[in-house]
Amino acid sequence: MGKENKKKNRVVPEPALRRMPCYLAQLKVAKKEGQKYISSPKIANIMDIDPTQVTKDLSYTKIAGKTRVGYEVEPLIEELEDFLGFKSLDEAFLFGVGSLGTALIRDFGLKQFGLNISAGFDINPDVIGQKYDGVEIYHVDKFKELINPDIKIGILTVPVEVAQETAELMIDNGIKAIWNFTPVILRVPDNIVVQNTSLYAHLAVMFNRLHSKESKS
Amino acid sequence: MGKENKKKNRVVPEPALRRMPCYLAQLKVAKKEGQKYISSPKIANIMDIDPTQVTKDLSYTKIAGKTRVGYEVEPLIEELEDFLGFKSLDEAFLFGVGSLGTALIRDFGLKQFGLNISAGFDINPDVIGQKYDGVEIYHVDKFKELINPDIKIGILTVPVEVAQETAELMIDNGIKAIWNFTPVILRVPDNIVVQNTSLYAHLAVMFNRLHSKESKS
Numbered sequence: 001m002g003k004e005n006k007k008k009n010r011v012v013p014e015p016a017l018r019r020m021p022c023y024l025a026q027l028k029v030a031k032k033e034g035q036k037y038i039s040s041p042k043i044a045n046i047m048d049i050d051p052t053q054v055t056k057d058l059s060y061t062k063i064a065g066k067t068r069v070g071y072e073v074e075p076l077i078e079e080l081e082d083f084l085g086f087k088s089l090d091e092a093f094l095f096g097v098g099s100l101g102t103a104l105i106r107d108f109g110l111k112q113f114g115l116n117i118s119a120g121f122d123i124n125p126d127v128i129g130q131k132y133d134g135v136e137i138y139h140v141d142k143f144k145e146l147i148n149p150d151i152k153i154g155i156l157t158v159p160v161e162v163a164q165e166t167a168e169l170m171i172d173n174g175i176k177a178i179w180n181f182t183p184v185i186l187r188v189p190d191n192i193v194v195q196n197t198s199l200y201a202h203l204a205v206m207f208n209r210l211h212s213k214e215s216k217s
Numbered sequence: 218m219g220k221e222n223k224k225k226n227r228v229v230p231e232p233a234l235r236r237m238p239c240y241l242a243q244l245k246v247a248k249k250e251g252q253k254y255i256s257s258p259k260i261a262n263i264m265d266i267d268p269t270q271v272t273k274d275l276s277y278t279k280i281a282g283k284t285r286v287g288y289e290v291e292p293l294i295e296e297l298e299d300f301l302g303f304k305s306l307d308e309a310f311l312f313g314v315g316s317l318g319t320a321l322i323r324d325f326g327l328k329q330f331g332l333n334i335s336a337g338f339d340i341n342p343d344v345i346g347q348k349y350d351g352v353e354i355y356h357v358d359k360f361k362e363l364i365n366p367d368i369k370i371g372i373l374t375v376p377v378e379v380a381q382e383t384a385e386l387m388i389d390n391g392i393k394a395i396w397n398f399t400p401v402i403l404r405v406p407d408n409i410v411v412q413n414t415s416l417y418a419h420l421a422v423m424f425n426r427l428h429s430k431e432s433k434s
Contacts, residue, residue, distance in 0.1 A: 011429040014422055021400035021418045025377035032378050047402045085424030086417075099326035109316035113417045114424065152427060160242035161249050177427040179419070183238035185264045193430060195423035199414060200303070200330050201238045202396070205231055206412035207302030207331065210369060210394040212228045213410060 016057045017084075022047060023058065024080045030073050039070030086114040091151050093175070095166050096158030097122040097130075097137050100181055100199075104155060106132045117155065119146060140166075144173055152176040160184050233274040234301075239264060240275065241297045247290050256287030303331040308368050310392070312383050313375030314339040314347075314354050317398055317416075321372060323349045334372065336363055357383075361390055369393040377401050 026046060030038045040058070044051040055065065063079045065071045081087050089111070094101055097120045104110065105117050120137040122128060130137045138146065154175040158166045163184040170178060177193035180186055183201060186194055243263055247255045257275070261268040272282065280296045282288045298304050306328070311318055314337045321327065322334050337354040339345060347354045355363065371392040375383045380401035387395060394410035397403055400418060403411055 012425055017422045017425055018415070018418045021415055021421055022402055025380075025400040029378050046404075048404075084417075084421040085428065086421070090424065090427075103320035103323065103325050106320065108320050110420070113420055115420060152431075153423070161246050163242075176430065177423055179423055183242040185239055187263075187265075191430065193423060193426040195419050195426075197414075197416060197419045198235070198238055200301075201235045202412050202414045203327070203330055203332060204238055204301040204303070205234045206370070206394055206396055206410060207307065208229055208234055209410040209412070210307075211302065213393065213408065214369075 010060065012060050016060060019047070019049075019053075019057055020080060020084055023054070024077065024084070027071075027073055027077045027080070031077060035073055037066075037069040037071065038073055038076075040065060042070070084114075086112070089114055089116045090153055091116050091118050092153035092155050092179070093118065093143065093147070093151055093170075094120045094135075094155040094157060095122075095140065095143075095170065096156065097124070097127045097132075098157060098159075101155070101157035102127075102132060104157065104181075105135045115153070118151065140169075143169065147173050147175075149174065153179065155179045155181070156186075157181045227277065229277050233277060236264070236266075236270075236274055237297055237301055240271070241294065241301070244288075244290055244294045244297070248294060252290055254283075254286040254288065255290055255293075257282060259287070301331075303329070306331055306333045307370055308333050308335050309370035309372055309396070310335065310360065310364070310368055310387075311337045311372040311374060312339075312357070312360075312387065313373065314341070314344045314349075315374060315376075318372070318374035319344075319349060321374065321398075322352045332370070335368065357386075360386065364390050364392075366391065370396065372396045372398070373403075374398045 023043060026043055027038065040054040041051045044054045061079045061083045063071060063076050092115055094105060094117050101120060105120055117135055120135055121140040121143050122137055123140055127137045128139050152175065154170040156163060156167060156178055160182050163182040164186060167178055167186045167188060171188060171192055180194055180196045183198045188194055240260060243260055244255065257271040258268045261271045278296045278300045280288065280293050309332055311322060311334050318337060322337055334352055337352055338357040338360050339354055340357055344354045345356050369392065371387040373380060373384060373395055377399050380399040381403060384395055384403045384405060388405060388409055395403065397411055397413045400415045405411055
């Protein structure tokens, strides 16, 4: 196994991982502005965290900063994109081709971040047989036929009532990681990765914060 | 001010708020299954949390559980949807009509959760003048003309290089809450609400967990 793979396969603490796309974003801004180097205090300052935190987070990649000048911008962008898994393509199946599912397939630009949706599944005859941006939608019964060892990721955008059973169907047929967009707390075996992204929970938090501020002012 | 508004305007702790859409999801499942009541231990068990936590979270709404039978399913669904702000419509402007921005406008179904995008802004001549599902896309210079006191929410889906300046433009012209889909940490005044939803950070965490598990097995 190569050096790069070893790095990628290390478990990185979630807070560090979540900060890395922020570093990447900043580095891209620095690149655009023509900066060749960026220092950890500068990155830290923009993000309002401690410079030692930046150094520690970035030590998970194979790029080290240089005394006085800091990190070389372009190689660090390359390394971070690779490190975060955005440069290699993982294949995924999507379950639930409603409004959110269609959006993820059609417009989202997930491919540039390393996720390729290769098929969609639903039970609605209106969407079965359709193709969105080249991605065909099948009846969910076809899933067992179409799954193969390259597909390890399942995206869950079904209605809440069928979220748990759909997750179980995925897992029983070889899915190892579920990107769960439903607000349901999935019960899964320990060896299965679940990433929860409940947009409506975020929306609820935003509404509450906005309306409570409004009532004060 | 009515009773309902008072409730809505109270600041609810974020963890409680984030759990509420899960409760809502469960209640909808219970309703579908024909259950008239659901107990807090049952909700707690499915979500793997303590029943007292459920009771405490739900005490922020105006519905109380009844001894022995628990919560009446239908009224609690109504109340939670209202409490979470999903029943009244907030207007929003969206900035950055790329792949993600288009998806949010076109397919996402945000309206059923109380968010209506009434206009999109970009600088790309290919999208300016377009209409997606009835939502017109304008040049960003038109924003100052079109903003009005009803629009308090701005959705930020611009490229990272212009995220901070776009946020400032929004705030300078009356936006009070920013739903930030970029990985950039925005610097904003204290009275501005920022809700960060970095999908690519979630993706990065999922990739890391999946690939580190794979390398172990």
